[in-house]
Amino acid sequence: PAWGVPPMGPPPRKSRVGLVLGIVGGVVAAGIAGLVLLGAVLESGFPEAEHELTLPQKLLDEKYELAEDLSGTEGQKVEDEADGAWDAKDISAVVGRYSPGGDDTKGMLLVSGMYGRFKNEADVRSGMLKGAGEADGVTVAEPPRDVTPAGADTTVACEVLTQKQALVTITYPVCSWADGNTAAVVGEVDLRRKDTAGIDLETAARNALRIRAEMIRPAG
Numbered sequence: 132p133a134w135g136v137p138p139m140g141p142p143p144r145k146s147r148v149g150l151v152l153g154i155v156g157g158v159v160a161a162g163i164a165g166l167v168l169l170g171a172v173l174e175s176g177f178p179e180a181e182h183e184l185t186l187p188q189k190l191l192d193e194k195y196e197l198a199e200d201l202s203g204t205e206g207q208k209v210e211d212e213a214d215g216a217w218d219a220k221d222i223s224a225v226v227g228r229y230s231p232g233g234d235d236t237k238g239m240l241l242v243s244g245m246y247g248r249f250k251n252e253a254d255v256r257s258g259m260l261k262g263a264g265e266a267d268g269v270t271v272a273e274p275p276r277d278v279t280p281a282g283a284d285t286t287v288a289c290e291v292l293t294q295k296q297a298l299v300t301i302t303y304p305v306c307s308w309a310d311g312n313t314a315a316v317v318g319e320v321d322l323r324r325k326d327t328a329g330i331d332l333e334t335a336a337r338n339a340l341r342i343r344a345e346m347i348r349p350a351g
């Protein structure tokens with residue numbers, strides 16, 4: 132509203148969900164862009180391409196259903212950004228938006244990933260979270276840290292972000308993983324949450340690894 136004009140009250144619930152989708156999606160996109168390090172492509176030190184990522188119809192033991200496959204649009208932007216990166220080769224991207232039971236008003240899960248051939252995995256993980264934390268309107272509520280859940284053989288980096296735009300404020304965990312063939316950033320949003328209470332990065336890390344296990348498959 133213009134200066135001196137009182138606001139008209141909160142937007143309809145549907146509009147609020149759309150706004151949340153937009154601002155969280157921007158963070159996820161910024162996070163995956165953090166993977167891209169410009170420079171000359173170096174041929175040595177890259178692993179063989181043994182695994183790739185898919186977007187299953189359901190994730191996290193069928194808690195979330197695929198609502199929108201953005202691989203052809205946002206994923207193409209990721210691939211274009213990655214072209215020429217010195218620590219990534221033969222890149223393909225998958226980007227998807229999931230909702231619990233197909234209902235966006237309850238929350239969402241956004242996954243933006245790449246598969247191909249990567250090196251310097253720790254730098255890739257931290258770079259993705261750094262990019263997410265620097266997105267417009269974002270405050271890092273809990274700084275990034277590496278988490279290796281009990282019994283896991285893969286390290287996940289996680290942080291907690293708070294975003295405020297218009298009348299919407301949301302707080303949610305974002306996690307990233309990177310191995311020789313796959314890398315992704317995952318944001319899981321509960322629309323009922325207003326602050327960091329109840330956010331457990333150990334749980335977020337375990338969920339990220341479960342998502343990884345459900346998305347990964349042999350290359351080819």
